[in-house]
Amino acid sequence: xxxxxxxxxxxxxxxxxxxxxxxxxxxxxxxxxxxxxxxxxxxxxxxxxxxxxxxxxxxxxxxxxxxxxxxxxxxxxxxxxxxxxxxxxxxxxxxxxxxxxxxxxxxxxxxxxxxxxxxxxxxxxxxxxxxxxxxxxxxxxxxxxxxxxxxxxxxxxxxxxxxxxxxxxxxxxxxxxxxxxxxxxxxxxxxxxxxxxxxxxxxxxxxxxxxxxxxxxxxxxxxxxxxxxxxxxxxxxxxxxxxxxxxxxxxxxxxxxxxxxxxxxx
Amino acid sequence: xxxxxxxxxxxxxxxxxxxxxxxxxxxxxxxxxxxxxxxxxxxxxxxxxxxxxxxxxxxxxxxxxxxxxxxxxxxxxxxxxxxxxxxxxxxxxxxxxxxxxxxxxxxxxxxxxxxxxxxxxxxxxxxxxxxxxxxxxxxxxxxxxxxxxxxxxxxxxxxxxxxxxxxxxxxxxxxxxxxxxxxxxxxxxxxxxxxxxxxxxxxxxxxxxxxxxxxxxxxxxxxxxxxxxxxxxxxxxxxxxxxxxxxxxxxxxxxxxxxxxxxxxxxxxxxxxxxxxxxxxxxxxxxxxxxx
Numbered sequence: 001x002x003x004x005x006x007x008x009x010x011x012x013x014x015x016x017x018x019x020x021x022x023x024x025x026x027x028x029x030x031x032x033x034x035x036x037x038x039x040x041x042x043x044x045x046x047x048x049x050x051x052x053x054x055x056x057x058x059x060x061x062x063x064x065x066x067x068x069x070x071x072x073x074x075x076x077x078x079x080x081x082x083x084x085x086x087x088x089x090x091x092x093x094x095x096x097x098x099x100x101x102x103x104x105x106x107x108x109x110x111x112x113x114x115x116x117x118x119x120x121x122x123x124x125x126x127x128x129x130x131x132x133x134x135x136x137x138x139x140x141x142x143x144x145x146x147x148x149x150x151x152x153x154x155x156x157x158x159x160x161x162x163x164x165x166x167x168x169x170x171x172x173x174x175x176x177x178x179x180x181x182x183x184x185x186x187x188x189x190x191x192x193x194x195x196x197x198x199x200x201x202x203x204x205x206x207x208x209x210x211x212x213x214x215x216x217x218x219x220x221x222x223x224x225x226x227x228x229x230x231x232x233x234x235x236x237x238x239x240x241x242x243x244x245x246x247x248x249x250x251x252x253x254x255x256x257x258x259x260x261x262x263x264x265x266x
Numbered sequence: 267x268x269x270x271x272x273x274x275x276x277x278x279x280x281x282x283x284x285x286x287x288x289x290x291x292x293x294x295x296x297x298x299x300x301x302x303x304x305x306x307x308x309x310x311x312x313x314x315x316x317x318x319x320x321x322x323x324x325x326x327x328x329x330x331x332x333x334x335x336x337x338x339x340x341x342x343x344x345x346x347x348x349x350x351x352x353x354x355x356x357x358x359x360x361x362x363x364x365x366x367x368x369x370x371x372x373x374x375x376x377x378x379x380x381x382x383x384x385x386x387x388x389x390x391x392x393x394x395x396x397x398x399x400x401x402x403x404x405x406x407x408x409x410x411x412x413x414x415x416x417x418x419x420x421x422x423x424x425x426x427x428x429x430x431x432x433x434x435x436x437x438x439x440x441x442x443x444x445x446x447x448x449x450x451x452x453x454x455x456x457x458x459x460x461x462x463x464x465x466x467x468x469x470x471x472x473x474x475x476x477x478x479x480x481x482x483x484x485x486x487x488x489x490x491x492x493x494x495x496x497x498x499x500x501x502x503x504x505x506x507x508x509x510x511x512x513x514x515x516x517x518x519x520x521x522x523x524x525x526x527x528x529x530x531x532x533x534x535x536x537x538x539x540x541x542x543x544x545x546x547x548x549x550x551x552x553x554x555x556x557x558x
Contacts, residue, residue: 079374230411230418
């Protein structure tokens with residue numbers, strides 16, 4: 001009998017300060033890394049606030065070493081083809097069952113009050129028809145206000161499980177502008193088990209993006225990795241990044257956001 | 267019979283005469299000279315570099331909007347097309363948001379069917395700078411996956427700090443060779459078209475037509491067999507910036523799915539400049555050779 005899996009989405013963010021002419025190293029371990037589950041690394045975003053190109057990088061997997069000997073400009077790795085709306089497509093569909101409900105908590109960071117909404121795109125398992133789970137605020141939300149979306153419209157239909165493929169938020173449209181002028185809210189997504197998808201253990205406060213912002217629609221183009229390029233980490237493996245600061249004068253906060261799916265047996 | 271897909275880019279630089287005159291492109295330019303069928307995917311077009319100004323089309327890799335094209339396969343009239351202007355025929359049909367213009371992002375080409383690099387094989391990557399924009403550290407990255415292990419691998423390399431105008435070089439990097447453990451599928455190529463200074467927010471990277479590249483495996487059937495390197499925008503035309511309002515990026519005509527050039531077949535083409543001055547364009551035919 002083949003084993004069945006569900007794919008729990010996750011987002012992990014780490015920030016490191018790389019001194020002028022210095023080196024920095026980020027090691028991202030995973031929940032359950034000692035357990036028998038694998039991690040699909042969907043994509044990685046490397047952001048540096050001043051946007052200049054003096055941060056060099058190489059990537060690796062613990063136990064396997066770095067994939068290249070040399071360092072290359074972090075931004076040259078970027079290869080994702082992005083949608084124009086703020087959407088995150090999960091590496092693998094996340095299945096929820098009848099009665100289970102999603103919860104989204106956000107801040108409205110727009111300059112003017114507006115109605116806010118979110119949407120999960122899915123497919124019904126019984127008839128393969130598309131379905132959306134959605135919710136929005138009833139009234140305009142003032143800038144900076146936290147709000148929670150948790151209506152029954154974010155609940156799985158009673159008659160079939162559904163596979164969720166992506167998440168979309170109306171909060172902002174990132175136009176690849178810089179992190180300061182792109183207006184974005186902070187977003188937290190909670191699964192039916194109240195597990196938050198965003199996991200952050202950084203000791204350095206990311207700026208200016210904000211700790212929970214810019215992960216559904218990153219400021220810069222992500223580095224698409226995914227299953228097709230072999231980026232499935234076995235139990236115990238972690239993804240590692242090695243940075244090199246070309247600048248002799250400026251230290252940099254480098255923010256790394258990893259999005260992916262845990263492969264959990266069900 | 268096992269068929270190995272091998273990517274094949276064929277590039278030609280052409281000067282189109284001024285308004286009202288046309289040229290019939292030498293059919294030997296876009297011929298299948300190999301003994302295997304060539305599944306052709308697209309024909310890309312990039313304008314000639316015009317350092318020192320001019321309109322955006324010249325400076326940013328575009329071509330005149332009033333260039334007429336007729337395209338067909340020799341000996342088979344079924345896909346011959348009605349003459350049409352380049353903007354209608356060469357549509358960038360993938361609205362994608364990539365390439366944040368204020369940093370130096372690569373442009374990518376993703377293979378439909380990934381070619382295989384043997385254990386002892388590697389990539390040879392040449393670059394040449396034609397434009398006036400400063401160009402430093404030309405970088406190449408290929409995302410790969412192990413044929414047996416399914417584990418990720420990267421082949422990559424970086425050129426010198428300053429590439430002088432009209433000079434060329436070969437990227438010298440141990441990272442461009444397969445590590446020797448197993449054969450690799452090459453899933454995607456990334457070439458770095460531009461230096462930081464060359465970007466203007468919201469516009470296509472200027473070096474899409476100013477920096478030319480040639481990427482080949484170190485053994486076997488070559489991917490880019492002609493001696494001249496190919497403009498970056500021709501190699502990977504499916505890259506647009508968010509706010510490419512001037513619509514000057516590289517464009518491509520996608521052939522109907524399943525279009526083949528069989529051995530000795532050629533692409534025939536006539537190009538007419540309808541209203542403008544003479545201009546130089548770069549055309550590049552891309553497809554997969556089905557090597558068996």
